[in-house]
Amino acid sequence: MGRKRLQEPADGRPTVHTVAARAGVSIASASRVLNGVGGSPETIRKVREAAAEVGYVPNAIARSLQSQRTGLIALAVEDIGNPVYVEMMRAIEAVVASSGRQLLVHATGGRIDNETALLRRLANRYVDGMIVSPIRITDDHLTALVDSPVPVVVVGQLGADAGVDNVRTDSRQGVALAVDHLVATGRRRIGFVNGPLDTVPGVARDAGFRAALAGHGIALDEELVEVGDFQYAAGRAATERLLARTDPDALVCANDLIAVGALHALLAAGRRVPQDVAVVGMDDTELARMMFPQLSSVSLGSAERGRRAAELLLQRMADATLPPRREQVPPSLTVRASSAAPLPAPRSAAPGPPTTHPSSEGVTA
Amino acid sequence: MGRKRLQEPADGRPTVHTVAARAGVSIASASRVLNGVGGSPETIRKVREAAAEVGYVPNAIARSLQSQRTGLIALAVEDIGNPVYVEMMRAIEAVVASSGRQLLVHATGGRIDNETALLRRLANRYVDGMIVSPIRITDDHLTALVDSPVPVVVVGQLGADAGVDNVRTDSRQGVALAVDHLVATGRRRIGFVNGPLDTVPGVARDAGFRAALAGHGIALDEELVEVGDFQYAAGRAATERLLARTDPDALVCANDLIAVGALHALLAAGRRVPQDVAVVGMDDTELARMMFPQLSSVSLGSAERGRRAAELLLQRMADATLPPRREQVPPSLTVRASSAAPLPAPRSAAPGPPTTHPSSEGVTA
DNA sequence: CAGACTCCCGGAAACGTTTACAGCTATCGG
């Protein structure tokens, strides 16, 4: 029997050639048996035996090169420490798993170059598709998205002309829901703790806050606005700065992490929540329910956005010729103890539970 | 010019053949230029031009098949919603990134089959190495670990004979630190809210708790022990059950998520923390500092374990012949407001900050 | 000016798998 190539690679790991040689059959037969397609009983026995003896395990890279698919899907988010991305990830994971694929997550740490590098690297066929949720978007970035070799779906705001599938929400309206609720329950000195203004969500929420106040005919006192990043520590520090110079009766926070920081700062400063200051967070993550008192929060439908993004991606992977699609998930407010109505003359419905009973499940607006 | 193969694959994406043909050079030259090694100025120009014109992007899978490496490292954890894994991930990420590789995370959801499947799939060369932190370990699992085609490092308890690199802590001693502290500050009816007893950390912490109490000559009242899973909701529910039947003056919790649940249940039941009940968490995550009052917590050095695991992995990837190594990171206790000494006659040092000043940074034991 | 050396290039093999194709044997139907 003339062997045309090395049976055992330097690596030492067996290949299909090793198995075939040992079983005394061709690599084609070996491959067929190993894939469970075809083969006579005798061949099957021999190949199985040989494979077991040498401890054969197929090389997925080689298989992928041949089949042009890896069965892997990637999700890139900036901060995996933010529970909102965890919820999104879980929703995506469910869809992805049900399609028989596996999900891999990468945290970009908000470093834009990192995210672009990831796109260029992973998307070069290591994964069959990708979902990214950027908070900053540059042109370079957008280019990388558009001519990615594999399908990409974006979760977040993106221009209609971007030519990329995307699922977004309306966080301006989300902020408006919070403001409306606070105004309706008698609050007037409403503060706002936002994330960075060089991020897409940051500017949207800022605009939403200003518009909502104006809509109620309330003049905005700039002292009531603070900016940090989207983290707990920044939210706490920003709130401390804000409290040092003025006296709000409510705080709208640009996400739940910030809201938790604000709550901490308020309680540490001796303010009662919600009696003295009402707090409303955003994203409606598990964290909001974990606090005491539980935090009211505006849901931006992250799980739903994740689910839809995953579905869009699977569809596009099945048919690359689909036109770019945009979907939108509406925000909704869940009122909990941190903003239950304490001030005189709450005109709206939603009487809310007594603030001393924080285990209430909240009232969705 | 005789073209021997299809220049444009059905896929439509350009390959190095496309570029070479367009530039009028061989694929060898094209490849060299694209990798920045060799080539005359003229050739370089032509190839670069051709590549840009057709929008060439290299196929990483094919490259990996040739080079036998992907530059990717995977981390598998059970619950990415638990901040302890986020911290571990950040530490790992830092090491991995500094080696020029990229980290991918996979959440197994604690489903053991899922984790094994991941091992068998990813480890088949999609990644160059893998760090896993399982909470349940079966024989099947262990087998998959041991004869994985790529290096694997385990974060967590593993028998010395397992033959796999691993980094672990001593969570029995961790629980002991918490109990010692509580006893030293005058607590006697110390409760314990644990995770499932079919997990490795679950049994270790249970054993640690019993041993520590015995060490202080305190008889264990079984009514003071509750079990749930390692999540917030379970911690809260377990604490509610516990409070319904008995009356602890302190609670040790098997992780921070449980501790947060316990804190919520205590406050909702009208107990003062720490005056009526002291609370100590475990893992010392960011969450502990976010609470009000801030939670005392036993650090199990997750960041450090992550860092070391990553280093072990990189070493093994460089030299597969290394003998299996085991490293251990000691636990340490950080005392914060939730267990500051309120009961009479605290014999130990660590006077602790007044409980009304929760922004203290804590005292490390 | 001859020989040695450098540089660049193209052909071809290799990475490990799947699969189209053709040939062979054995069985079946007429």
Next chain:
DNA sequence: CCGATAGCTGTAAACGTTTCCGGGAGTCTG
């Protein structure tokens, strides 16, 4: 008893890249 057919097998090509090797052209040295 012979031709068709079904099932199995092996050869070889293909996936897209990198890289070894030999040859040719140009440059430098003596």
